[in-house]
Amino acid sequence: MSQQVSITSFNNDHSSIANAIGQINGFAKLHTEDRVLLKPNLVMWDRVYPFPKYGVLTTSVVMEGVVRALKEYGCTKIAIGEGAIVDKGLGSDTTAAFAGLGYHKLRDRYGVELVDFNDGPFVQTDFGGYSLDVSAHVLETDFLINLPVLKTHSNTKVSLGFKNLKGCLNSKSKMFCHHTELPLEGFVCALGEKIKPALTLIDGIYALEKGPVVNGRAYRTDVLIASTDMFAADVAGARVLGFAPEDIAYLQQYAAGYNRSFDDIEVIGEQIKDVAHSLEWDWAWLEDDSGPEAFIRQGIKGIHFPKYDNTICSGCSYLNNYLLIALMGAYAKAPFAGMEFLGGKASRSKGGFAKTFLFGKCAIHANHNNPHISEAVPIKGCPPDIPRILEALTGQGIPADDRAYAAYRAALAKRYENRGEYVEEHFSVMQ
Ligand code: SF4
Incomplete structure (x- = not known):
């Protein structure tokens, strides 16, 4: 029927x-x-x-x-x-x-x-x-x-x-x-x-x-x-x-x-x-897992930032977006390279990077004792909060601050204003 x-x-x-x-x-x-x-x-x-x-x-x-x-x-x-x-x-x-x-x-x-x-x-x-x-x-x-x-x-x-x-x-x-x-x-x-x-x-x-x-x-x-x-x-x-x-x-x-x-x-x-x-x-991602397509437009190179997968929860996913925007803002000020950023429950580092940022307790757990990692930078939390994200980045010499994300959110809101x-x-x- x-x-x-x-x-x-x-x-x-x-x-x-x-x-x-x-x-x-x-x-x-x-x-x-x-x-x-x-x-x-x-x-x-x-x-x-x-x-x-x-x-x-x-x-x-x-x-x-x-x-x-x-x-x-x-x-x-x-x-x-x-x-x-x-x-x-x-x-x-x-x-x-x-x-x-x-x-x-x-x-x-x-x-x-x-x-x-x-x-x-x-x-x-x-x-x-x-x-x-x-x-x-x-x-x-x-x-x-x-x-x-x-x-x-x-x-x-x-x-x-x-x-x-x-x-x-x-x-x-x-x-x-x-x-x-x-x-x-x-x-x-x-x-x-x-x-x-x-x-x-x-x-x-x-x-x-x-x-x-x-x-x-x-x-x-x-x-x-x-x-x-x-x-x-x-x-x-x-x-x-x-x-x-x-x-x-x-x-x-x-x-x-x-x-x-x-x-x-x-x-x-x-x-x-x-x-x-x-x-x-879907969000377009670079084939070599070096980040979202927006990274190309910003001229960002030398980073490994694989696409989120289904193992990343909504809370981490929301703040993963914060991390991406903060990186873009920081890169515009002082380019950096040789770093990878892993999140979710399934991403394991294969090595090749000076520093591996592990976003949230699941990525930290998934890469516990991973011999391929040269230097792990854990961003603790479930999900990590914004102060911890910024602290981890600035602690490794990446000049990230909240302004890039605040500007991004203001731009998102502006799309709908006066329409x-x-x-x-x-x-x-x-x-
Ligand atoms: S750290 Fe927490 S929020 Fe993030 S993927 Fe793991 S369980 Fe989900």
Whole structure:
């Protein structure tokens, strides 16, 4: 039997959100006395640098639209839950994200409960061969509503309904998903097998290229994709982002495991071809692993900086970008060479460099007693924080400071300034 997916244009008010849900009868199995849990994508917050949220976080306008639809339906037990990255240096945690997005107004206005999954409790859950700690709030709710963003992802190509469920795990289990032997896509598929949202609504007011975080590029796309079947929602979402679902490993694995066809989807409303935007997901890297292509433009030579792989977690990945930008800024002041930079759980030095920087506890562990390393420079932490990164670089004579990254983030934010299609108010709850 084909599953329905609604594709609805966002028309700048809450009615389009109610329409997106109504077109697929998204509340058909909802009882007014049910405990409802809404899971947005609030992967992180940032109080230090300019933080354009377009395509990175679920918009508050979609969140409020869903809450209003639930209230009008008669629901009284509504909660919003998320487990954002905790990084003291950046001021990132779930409470900061809730406050920054105006969720306290949803609490005051509609009686919504705000739940930080990171506070627990978690339930050790068997995934067949391994276990992951899943938020008890997610497992115990009567009606889970999944509110991912329409975005690409540098590891899994797309980050939609399935991937958003990774935010329901505790940090140890999130890290476990970036495994040296098991593919990340297998974990993403397994999350969709264990956690069954009653409704998935993909927030595509903005879509993100080269996601999942702030260094990607957001486009205004004004599309809402809803289904009671998360697989169907993700198949449609992948197509809207310009991907064949056959090329998305977790969808392929799920389809094979559950005898699902990518064609068994009935689209209601807008047609995919009319709302599709083909976005890139991958960051170009130099073939000899000497760094990202941006290094060539900057004339940077003599460095070994292999591309991130699936074993690097989101926290390290975010700060790995900081390291790259800090190196570019320092190189412009005083070129340096003969150094390599390794991160993640799988990168082992093959030698040939005067100094090997080991980024984070996993890279330090993976290269413990590595005989090929001339001089190891550990950057401790899980993930390392910014002061430690700068201290390690300057300690080795690399004149890095925070200015390059601050300027980079200011430039990212500037992309969206004074352009009418990027509306900051979409990330706040209006009075
Ligand atoms: S050091 Fe980095 S890659 Fe390793 S577990 Fe911590 S965050 Fe993940």
